[in-house]
Amino acid sequence: MPHDFMPGLAGVPAAKSAVSDVDGERGVLVYRGIRVEELCASSSYLETAYLLLFGQLPNRDTFTRWQQDIMHHRRVKYSIVDLMKCLPEQGHPMDALQAAVAALGMFYPGRNVKDVENNYWSAVRLVAKLPTIVATWARLRHGNDAIPPRDDLGFSENFFYMLTETPPHPSWGEIFDDCLILHAEHTMNASTFTGLVTASTLADPYTVVASAIGALKGPLHGGANEEVVLMLKEIGTPERVPGYIDEHLKNKKKLMGFGHRVYKVKDPRAIILQRLCERLFHECGTSPLYDIAVKVEQAAEELLKGKGIYPNVDFYSGVIYDKMAIETDLFTPLFAMARVSGWLAHWLEQLRENKLFRPDQIYAGDHNRPYVPLDQRA
Numbered sequence: 001m002p003h004d005f006m007p008g009l010a011g012v013p014a015a016k017s018a019v020s021d022v023d024g025e026r027g028v029l030v031y032r033g034i035r036v037e038e039l040c041a042s043s044s045y046l047e048t049a050y051l052l053l054f055g056q057l058p059n060r061d062t063f064t065r066w067q068q069d070i071m072h073h074r075r076v077k078y079s080i081v082d083l084m085k086c087l088p089e090q091g092h093p094m095d096a097l098q099a100a101v102a103a104l105g106m107f108y109p110g111r112n113v114k115d116v117e118n119n120y121w122s123a124v125r126l127v128a129k130l131p132t133i134v135a136t137w138a139r140l141r142h143g144n145d146a147i148p149p150r151d152d153l154g155f156s157e158n159f160f161y162m163l164t165e166t167p168p169h170p171s172w173g174e175i176f177d178d179c180l181i182l183h184a185e186h187t188m189n190a191s192t193f194t195g196l197v198t199a200s201t202l203a204d205p206y207t208v209v210a211s212a213i214g215a216l217k218g219p220l221h222g223g224a225n226e227e228v229v230l231m232l233k234e235i236g237t238p239e240r241v242p243g244y245i246d247e248h249l250k251n252k253k254k255l256m257g258f259g260h261r262v263y264k265v266k267d268p269r270a271i272i273l274q275r276l277c278e279r280l281f282h283e284c285g286t287s288p289l290y291d292i293a294v295k296v297e298q299a300a301e302e303l304l305k306g307k308g309i310y311p312n313v314d315f316y317s318g319v320i321y322d323k324m325a326i327e328t329d330l331f332t333p334l335f336a337m338a339r340v341s342g343w344l345a346h347w348l349e350q351l352r353e354n355k356l357f358r359p360d361q362i363y364a365g366d367h368n369r370p371y372v373p374l375d376q377r378a
């Protein structure tokens with residue numbers, strides 16, 4: 001049966017899913033039917049991860065067990081740390097994360113993805129260990145020892161502790177936790193699709209997540225948050241914004257952190273992140289990057305209006321992380337350590353009715369071409 005070719009599979013459904021939904025015209029994002037605004041106001045990243053993975057909010061006992069299971073699996077084996085020590089310290093943290101996650105699968109070799117119990121523990125390990133791997137790499141590459149997790153600290157506070165050896169400013173844990181909620185899931189995006197293609201071969205979940213990390217890295221996807229902060233730093237002052245944006249768009253360059261395949265209005269996550277920026281700066285002093293970012297949004301709105309291009313999730317998140325003194329090239333790994341719960345939720349969902357992904361193509365090459373021997377070629 002012939003089909004229209006849709007570059008980038010735009011608008012082509014690749015799955016039936018109950019994990020999350022986006023209304024790109026109204027700017028609404030729900031996880032398992034619950035709006036992200038409500039989750040940020042009332043939930044935590046770990047509770048949201050449970051909701052995504054298992055379809056409902058946990059009751060008190062289930063949540064206690066989930067939190068304990070995560071806490072007990074945050075450490076990574078010393079061999080993983082040793083493996084990371086062998087990677088070049090100037091390498092990108094996303095590459096180190098991908099390598100470590102792929103290697104994790106060798107330590108937990110349960111390959112039977114039909115085993116529900118094994119799948120639960122794989123999900124626990126991946127959600128629990130990604131922050132440890134990110135923090136471990138951040139320290140090792142500067143010649144510092146890795147810091148083991150602290151059991152008395154929550155998920156987000158512990159991440160800061162493993163990065164810096166100090167628990168964070170009291171509100172940072174909460175703000176960071178909301179950032180993780182906002183990055184946890186987003187329907188059929190490039191990295192989720194990549195993970196599902198790998199999962200459709202019945203590969204193990206460590207390989208699924210390692211594939212998804214590879215797709216998230218690119219600047220058109222998760223890598224944009226890093227690019228945004230580099231751009232804001234390059235602009236330098238709010239006064240230079242109009243000239244920079246004018247020039248940028250005149251040269252047909254894309255503004256990083258703007259535009260989305262689905263949203264035709266401002267991304268609801270960008271709206272919440274902007275509020276989080278304001279809360280952070282109110283409590284901890286402003287950031288010059290924020291003033292520049294707001295100016296960029298104003299200037300871009302003028303020039304791009306009519307095209308439905310507004311800030312996306314990557315625009316304000318980097319400004320928050322920068323204020324929290326997190327190094328710029330760690331921003332995309334932070335995205336990955338939140339999104340792992342969404343990737344795994346889709347993985348578990350797909351396993352129930354798995355079908356190998358094997359799309360078609362429209363062949364645009366030659367047929368019946370003769371083989372020309374080497375000495376007769378021009």
Ligand code: ACO
Nearest residue numbers: 219220221222224253254255256257258259260261312314
């Ligand atoms: N800046 C300027 N113009 C833009 C931008 C942008 N950020 N995004 C889209 N446009 C313009 C394009 O130039 C094009 O204009 P034209 O029709 O005049 O040629 C039109 O809008 C459509 O652009 P496409 O790239 O075809 O749209 P697509 O749906 O493929 O774009 C994408 C989605 C890839 C996210 C794009 O908006 C982009 O490259 N943004 C910058 C990178 C970024 O922020 N990525 C993060 C996305 S969110 C995430 O993945 C977590």
